[in-house]
Amino acid sequence: MLELVKKNIHMNRWKTQVDTQVTLDDDFIVPDTMSDIAQVILDSGEVQLEPARVQSEKVTIRGKLDFHVLYRKEEGGLQTLGGLIPFEEMVNVPGLEERDYVSVSWKMEDLNAGIINSRKLSIQAVVTLEVRVEALFDTEAAVALGALQKEDDGSGELTFPQIATKTRAVNAAAIALRRKDTYRVKEEMTLSGSKPAIGRILWMEMRLSGALARPLDGKIRLEGTLLVFLIYEGEGESETVQWLEESIPFSGEVEMAGAVEEMIPAIDLRLVHKSIEEKPDYDGEMRELALDAVIELDIRLYEEQPLEILSDMYGVNRELTVETGEACFDQILTRNAGKCKISEKIQLSGGQRVLQFCHSSGLVKLDQAEAGEDMLSLDGVLEVKLLYLTDDDSCPIQSVTELLPFHYDAEAPGITKDSVWYLEQGVEQLTAVMAGGDIVEIKAVLLLEVLVLQPVCQSVILQAQTSPLDRRKLKEAPGIVGYVVQEKDSLWDIAKRFRTTAEHVMETNGLTSEELHPGDSLILVKEIVR
Known part of the structure; x- marks a missing residue:
């Protein structure tokens, strides 16, 4: 038996993704301590997931929808109502094994807060749960012959076997690190002197913008911006509705043993916790805000390993029996970062004249990703929410939600239907301005970053056995x-x-x-x- 030098490659293979939709529907009574509902202004919802339970090709997902509703009171002014809707879903995942890496994420497809009567709300939501299964495994490939030993060549003499070998070059994308971690952002904000002190926070939004994560030696470097929007009531005699919009840049590092700067990242970032608490300043006025946010990092770091794999061999002075098999690994096709511009004009309904836009936010929702000829075609919508002031004293604050479609072709030479891709998406810019009458012009720039991997299976040599030549055939x-x-x-x-x-x-x-x-x-x- 010939000695073969083998190289071990640590792989992370995408196995399958199973999506399921959960419909949540519940009614909520307005507490006695709160005012009657005249109109729903804004609604929002976040899904909080517990760790998934994996058992016998099934994944059990438990969680709850944390919703908030900003409404106009019948007597005027604004108030916020919130609640939780628990759920449990069992998802069938054929081929799932206990050693597989399972991650669960969610997308809010639809959320609607409807008024049943002035004391009762109907909360309806459609949530898509994505169960992604990856297999961590090792694959081996022979890269060279080991030391040769003298053996009988068939004539009774001991000689060294003469073996001709052929190699082929392969770039394997080995998984160097697969892990989850968190990064906490804590910041202090101070109200400007032109704004009244805070009496009560009515509404809070916080989202990531332009967040990037990259490996350094022994750590992960994060940079980005937290976009914060608050609606609050002024304190004391200034109980008018106020709003505050701030961009909070952040940067920092997460210790990550094994990370190397040259590694290729595929890191998903998600804001899993956010809170803002009002605090008194030196004069005892509520003019300070303490921001607390937790970002979850789902980390994949790849390392390209150039290999010269033995692809064929034969004996010149020996008979050689070769056993072959198949080794599967990933190759990195491309890492593409691009921007998609959106420009649309929409017509506001309601008949009120817009005095001022208070806030605009956008959420990228991907509908379809399809591999084409040397490109990955992405289709989806940008869900835009606009909050604005009107000239109607009975309902001075209004909101509207619009869906703006987009199409983007990400260059990906060599991509096929079997390719695996990871997409990071976000909104870099979003503006809304009046274009005359009740027409609003919305402009946005989306960030779309794609990492494309190509699964490759190739024949490799598992082992080789020599035997003496047939001297009679050689002479003939x-x-x-x-x-x-x-x-x-x-x-x-x-x-x-x-x-x-x-x-x-x-x-x-x-x-x-x-x-x-x-x-x-x-x-x-x-x-x-x-």
Whole structure:
């Protein structure tokens, strides 16, 4: 048995993704301490997931919808109502094994807070749960021959086997690190002197913008911005509705043993916790705000490993029996970062005149991703929420939600239907301005970053066994053969067929390169080796 030098490759293989939709529907009574509902202004919802339970090709997902509703009171002014809707869903995942890596994420497809009567709300939501299954495994490939030992060549003498080997170059995207971690952002904000102190916070939004994560040696570096929007009532005699919009830049590092700067990242970032608490300043007025946010990092770090894998071998002075198998690994096709611009004009309904836009926010929702010719085609919508002041004293604050479609082609040379891609998406810019009458012009720039991996399965040599040559057949073979090169012939194929070496063929025929052409004539001389 010949000794083979093998290389181990640690792989992260995407196995499957199963999506299921959960419909949540519940009614909520307005507490006695709160005012009657005249109109719903804003609604929002976040899904809080517990760790998934995996058992026998099934994943059990438990969680709750944390919703908030900002409404106009019948007597005027604003108030906020919130609540939780628990759920449990069992998802069938064929082929799921206990050792697989399972991650669960969610997308809010629809959320609607409807008024049943002034004391009762109907909350309806459609949530898509995405169960993604990855397999962590090791694959081996022979890259060279080990040390050769003398053995009987069939004549009773001990000689070294002469083995011709052929290699092929492969770039394997080995998974270097697969982990989850969190990063906390704590910041202090102070109200400007032109704004009244805070009496009561009515509404809070916080989202990530332009967040990037990249590996350094022994750590992960994060940079981005937290976009914060608050609606609050002024304190004391200033109980008018106020709003505050701030951009809070952040940067920092998460310790990550094993990370190296040259690694290729595929890191998903999600805001999993957010809170803002009002605090008194030195004068005792509520003019300070303490921000607390937790960002979850779902980390994949890839490392390209250039390998020279043994693709073929044969014996020149020995018979050689080769056992082959299949090794599967990923190759990185491309990492593409691009921007998609959206510009649309929409018409506001309601008949009120817009005095001022208070706030605009956008959420990217991907509907379809399809591999085309050297590109990944992305189709989706940007869900835009606009909050604005009107000239109607009975309902001075209004909101509208619009869906703006987009299409983007990400360059990905060599992509196929079997390729696996990871998409990071976000909103870089979003503006809304009046364009005359009740027409609003919305402009946005979306950030779309794609990492494309190509699964590749190739034949590899598992083991090889030598045995002595058949001396009788060797003597019967002609000493010299004339050969005309055929279509698709290579120097390696010819040398293997006539049990010689490529170097010997080149020397005999005075060739200066291995390149052959159909119709070339070669002299093949039997090589006597011991």
